Amino acid sequence: MTATTAKEQSIASSIQLRAVTKAFGSVQVLKNIDLDVASGKVVVLIGASGSGKSTVLRIMSGLETADSGEVVVGDVPMHDPKRAPEIRGHVGMVFQQFNLFPHLNALGNVTLALRKSLKMSKAEAREVGLRCLERVGMQDRCANYPSQLSGGQQQRVAIARALAVNPRIMFFDEATSALDPELVGEVTSVMRSLAADGMTMVVVTHEMGFAHRTADRVVFMDDGVIAEQGSPEQVLKDPQHPRTQQFLARVLEA
Amino acid sequence: MNLELIWDNLPQLLKAFLVTLELSAVSIAGSTAIGLVVGALRTSRVPVVSQLARAYVEIFRGSPLPITLLFVYFGAALYLGYSVELFVASAVGLSIYHGAYVAEIFRSGIEAVPTGQREAAQTLGLSPMQTFRYVVLPQTRRIVFPPLIGQYISLIKDTSIAFVIGMVELMKAGQAIVDRTAEPVPVYLTIAALYFVICYPLSLWVRRNERKIVPA
């Protein structure tokens, strides 16, 4: 992952959201979101389910389009439908349900985009793929199919798959929520090491420990708006907004 | 096309159509009864019972309906004489044959009910029979109904195969008219329309209610 092409270098890795709204049918999921993520920072989105966190991630990664407002990811204006596809392959996304391709083994999952969209040779893709799997500690399971891996292992392969195209920004959508508690650690430790390497990350999670130790900024979302944001110390230890206090009380109790 | 021909023969065709409907109704009842029993036996924990039920299913799902019909027809003729009612032979053959398919539908429905349900009923003091009747069976309804209706559609169409033992139902009656008049097109169109009128609404119902899986 040391070799970066000129094109990738040119893509900045900051994110700006301005007055973003989004509705699904009659439900207003995002009401008026302003959010900035600077290069190399880790921003953690917390909030109850249905608060709009995942929608924010899906808009930033190009899976959904905002109804109004401006979204700039790297230097791609995502609100411009003609230019939004440019972001594909430059950001990584890790899903709650892993979404590994069941018909490909671990290495096949990681190398698919390298072969098909970056047009690497088989040998080259294999080399990059193995390096990515090594990065998440899964190189010795490269021949296993997803159904032969535990949830934590699958998620690590999914992270390797996202890393393979050398993205400047990584999105994590409740990456540990589907995992058994004892498997959460192996995934969060990979995420922490990515953060330490200076990856720009936006993370939706319920792991308050991760938020506290790794986030540069914690953003609390409630009912489609950002209710409160600040350093982990501020938001998690000394929340100002009553909804944040309620939410944290419930999460920490559980 | 000869519309007059259709008009002249319509009473005859409609009468035969009624026979098709009767044969379908009786065979649907028969195959459902057989399927329910065999399907339940298939999930039995007594290995001999479940293996016998499985053999039944295997044999009929792996062989064609005409063979079953011919077996039943000649068997009945041997023991009861050739005066055997063709309607009965056809209904028995269709019930036995489609019963095997219906059994598989019930089996997969029964197996889809979590074992926890059975255990809970057991701890409440229900007998195995009661557990099946009041706890398991009602829960299979939503899984079982769409493929069951699908199977009934096949059965209705398959009543035409009673043709091979000479049963006069819609198909046979129609073919007799074709043989007599040498006008296949209008007759076949009429027959097709009659089958379609029954099967298509059922197909629509199945499509609306089936789970989105690849039909096997």
Add this chain to the structure above:
Amino acid sequence: MLYQWRSVLEYLPDFLRAMGLTLWITLLAFALALVCGLGAALARNSKNAVLRLGAGAYVEIVRNTPVLLQIFVVFFALPSFGLRMDAVTAGTVAIGVNVGGYLCEVFRAGISSVARAQREAAQVLGLSSRQAFISVIAPQALRNVYPATVNNLIQVLLGTSLLTAIAVPELTGVATVINARTLLFVQVFAIALVLYLVLSNALSFASGLLGRVLFKPPLEQVRPGLWPVRRARTITTTAEVAA
């Protein structure tokens, strides 16, 4: 009793020849069914409304009227339009076209059964929608439709027995002829039954082997319910992977 079996077994060469014809018609009709099914599935998803409607009508008509009627239409009615075929060809065409209607629905369900999340994952990775279809959707769809497709192959086999109604000398037809000659229906139809079971089990066994070679990770069961195999979630060890 033994003497009766012996007198029927004298006809074994005729049975086997008929079995060969049954298998041959089955394979030809299935090939035609694959073509019809795939064509209709593509047409039903096409942007052209005429194609869509035509394919829809084909599927509904074929699925909601008896196969036997369709066989008669091809054999007895098409000659009125100048399309004359011998009984074997007519039967093969009718059964192929019939099962094609069922396969069309299988293929359509197969494509839509691949989760939307898989498309999304491919999209984020930067694959074009064409690439995503070829590398991600199609392999999974094929895998999903394989068992149902094999089931339809078995349905083709069983359907060929109806060709006795248009005097094709396939297994059922030959059995009824031998029965008329010997009047030993138990023996005659028992042999026919066994030969059909041999054919259907051989076809599904062969398809199972093919499925194991074709798909990775290997398909474990092709006809769920008939050969109940416990779904084993094997975790391969590191040593096995290295080997």
